[in-house]
Amino acid sequence: MNPRISSIENLIARDPAGRNVFGLLIPDQLRLAAQSLRLARRVGIVTGFYVPAAEAPETDGPHGAHVVGAALTRLGLHVDYVTDERNAGVLRALGIEPILDADSYLAGARPSHLVSIERVGRARDGRYRDMRGRDITAAAAPLDSLFLAASDEGLTTIGIGDGGNEIGMGRVFAATLSQIAHGPEIACVVSTDYCIAAGVSNWGAYGLAGALSVLVGRDLLPDAAAVLEDLRAMVDRGGAVDGVTLRREPTVDSVSADESVRMLEEIRRQIIPLPDFRGGRTLTVGILGYGETGRAAARLLVYHGHKVRISDEGPVTLDPPLVADGVESGGHSIEFLHGCDAVVASPGVPADAPIRAALHACGTPVISELEMGSQLCPFPLVAVTGTIGKRTTLEMLQRIVENHDNRPSEAAHPIRDARAGSESDSEPRASARADLPSEKRTEAEHAHPRLKTPVRIAIGGNRGLPLSELLMRSYQEASRCGADGERRQKWPSAGAGAEASTRLSDGGSARAEARGSLHDAPGSLAEARGSLAETRGPLALDDRRPSGSATILALAVSSFQLESIVRFRPQIAVILNVGEAHLDRHGSVAEYVRIKSRIFMNQQADQCLILNYDDPRVRPLSRKHRGQTMFISAKQPVDRGAWLEGGRLHMNVAGRDESFDAARFGDATFPEDLLAAALVARLCGVTPG
Structure with missing residues (x-):
């Protein structure tokens, strides 16, 4: 798994037409396809989609074939372009002389790989159809036969498509049937070894x-001018049309040329390798904006021995x-940030600030504080996202950890190994009090309720303390602990937990209204969320409870933050729900779901994803996850995870069912928040006392 390629794979699934393309994505296919091409000898690229209604080829496909072919040529590979007579003109407009004799191509050229880019493939009845289900068999030469023959001969095949009716989409035939408009009519049955959905x-x-650029370590993408030139040439000299609008203009599936260029540049940003903040080399890092997040990031970087240059529009x-390596106020300049790692x-x-574009043009990676902080975080991370409920879930999680018996259990959980030494750390504390009279031990444990527990937690994230600040507080608190791990600072009494419980219940009616509106009346969600914000404070650490020795950091993460992550990889990721929010930014609910999924795109087999089984938008994401997936449900039992039934909270974490009085976990007004918090706590080793 490569985080930069995973990020690219998620990016290209952006769905401007709202076809639910993300439902066709198979994780890691992009990396595997690229790795396969590095071993190729000769590659045949098949493309060209003729639109009978316009009596012209479309702009999607040939340009992409040109991009891939040029990249492979730069790697020293021989590339052939194969199409039919109807689409030959658009390839010639790009300066490519295509092969039209497909029947003899495999025997004559003997390629090692075949790649299809936007080429229609046959449906289960043998007919060829466009995305609207219209039969176009008469205008579609059966070039998919090449791929059927290639499979028989053991050649490696790759298919790229955007609707389910293209060659290669037979790999996701069932998903096309159920998730794509006109799926039963258009779903292609021709599969390829690797299937890339975009x-x-x-x-x-x-x-x-x-x-390919990431794998070989150099930029193989065209520049923006070359993209615009290709699109214009296909229209002006090749007679191509937009496949959706049917207009003869340099757009692709109703997407403007500028938007295609933006996608190209977003992919190019992923190619630039990120520096290793833990590598031991002193880096010079620019801080763009010196507000709360910028200040925390600067302190964290300096703490780890790096230099910072601070740039802000204000004083x-x-x-x-x-101590900074330099300070710039009154605006951002590329000259000041030049030379930063x-x-x-x-x-x-x-995101569209001119300084970002200037830095990108210079090859300087621009990352978020969340991305940087996660690289430097020595603690296990829990990340929670959802349209509503993130803050409540984390506050419930903090209360559960603080108020219950959280001695490490024997239940399997994904972050026990990451908490190396936590079990043994608890032994000296127990033995140190063993010689006290029982009443003194009880008094001591009441005054210092968390001294006996190896699991500690600090919460922050979106609209709260940034990760860098949580880390700095943790480091500072660790410095106040003795060699035996005992805390030098006195903890507050257990009464603070009751106050926290009262604080948690404030604004409950607003949350209930917001929760009800999530699925029943999506249009009122923004209003409900606004009401909630007025009655509840921002997510933050309870200042009365130092976060320093926290073993686990738990973050609320927004979709805006997830858009820009590349390497972020929490040990436990939670998606609570997806409502119709932020559509002015994301465009559609399907896009919103895709962006939310980035929270787990880098997780590995030993890491855990928790999904809300009761949310039909969230539940299917389990098919995209490489690691262990668990569910929460307020309506029915689940195989692995947590559910409510008869006033009891049930869990199945390590292959055995456990049942607890739900009331001991806290307020169950918002069951998915409660279930997520309790399940995360259990995975972290907390056993209800």
Whole structure:
């Protein structure tokens, strides 16, 4: 698994037409396809989609074939382009002389690989159809026969498509039937070894060239001018049309040329390798924006021995004892940030800010504070996302950990190994109090309720303390502990937990209204969320409970943060729900789901994803996950996970059922929040006392 290629794979599934292309994505196919091409001898690229209604070929496909072919040629491979007579003109407009005799191609050229890019494939009745289900068999030469023959001969095949009716989509035949409009009529039955799903097939080609670039360590993508030239040439000299609008213009599936260029550049950003903040080499890191997040990021980087240059549009006052390598106020300039190994951009710096584009043009990686902080985090991470409920879930999790018996259990959980030494750390504390009279031990444990527990937790994230701040507090608290791990600072009494419980219940009616609106009346979600924000404070650590020796950090993560992550990989990821929110930014609910899925795109087999089984938008994401998936449900039992039944909270974590009084976990007004918090706590080793 390669995080940069995983990020590209998710990016190219952006779905401008709302076809639910993300439902066709098979994780890691892009990387595997690119790795296969590195071993190729000769590659045949098949493309060209003729549109009978316009009596012309479409703009999607040939340009992508040109991009992939050029990348492979730069790697020293021989590339052939194969199409039919109806689509030959559009390839010639790109300066490519295609092979039209497909019947003799395999025997004559003997390629090692075949790649299809936006080429229609036969459905189960043997007919060829467009995305609207219209029969176009008369205008579609059966080039998919090449792939059937190639499979028989043991050649490696790759298919790129954006609707389920293209060659290669036979690999996701069942998903096309159930999740794509006109699926039963159009679903292609011709499979390929690797299947790449993209919102636009040309974008899938960009992704494949980008993945090759990551693997070989050099940029194989065309520049923006070459993309615009290709699109214009296909229309002006090749007579191509937009396959959706049927207009003769340099757009692709109704997507503007500028949007295609933006996708290309987003992929190029993933090619730039991120510096290793843990590698021991002193880096110079720019801080773009010196608000709360920028300040925390600067302190964390300096703590780890790196240099920082701080740039802000307003005045800058350094927090002592921070020492900066340079300070710029009154705006951002590329001259000031030139030479930085990376730049950490604060949330207040817009994604389309000119300084970001200038840094990208210079090859300087621009990353988020979340991405940087996760690299430097020595603690296991829990990340929770969802349209609503993130903060409540984390506050419930904190209460459960603090108020219950959280001695490590024998139940299997994904972060026990990451908490190396936590079990043994608890033994000295127990033996140190063993010689106290029982009443003194009880008094001591009441005054210091968390001294006896190896599992500690700190919460933060979106609209709360940034990860960098949580880490700095953890480091500072660790410095106040003795060699035996005993805390030097006195903990508050258990009464603080009751106050926290009261604070958690504040605004409950607003949350109930918001929760009800999530599925029943999506249009009122924004109003409900606004009401909630007024009655509840931002997510933050309870200042009365130091976070320093926290073994686990738990973060609320928004879709805006997830858009820009590349390597972020929590040990436990939670998706609570997906409502109709932020559509002004994301465009559609399907896009919103795709972006939410980035929270687990880098997880490995030993890491855990928790999904809300009761949310039909969330449940199917289990098919995209490489690791262990668990579910929560307020309506029915689940095979692995947690559910409510008869006033009891049931869990199946390690292959055996456990049942607890739900009331001991806290307020069950919002069951998915409660279930997620309890299940995460159990996975972290907390046993209800």
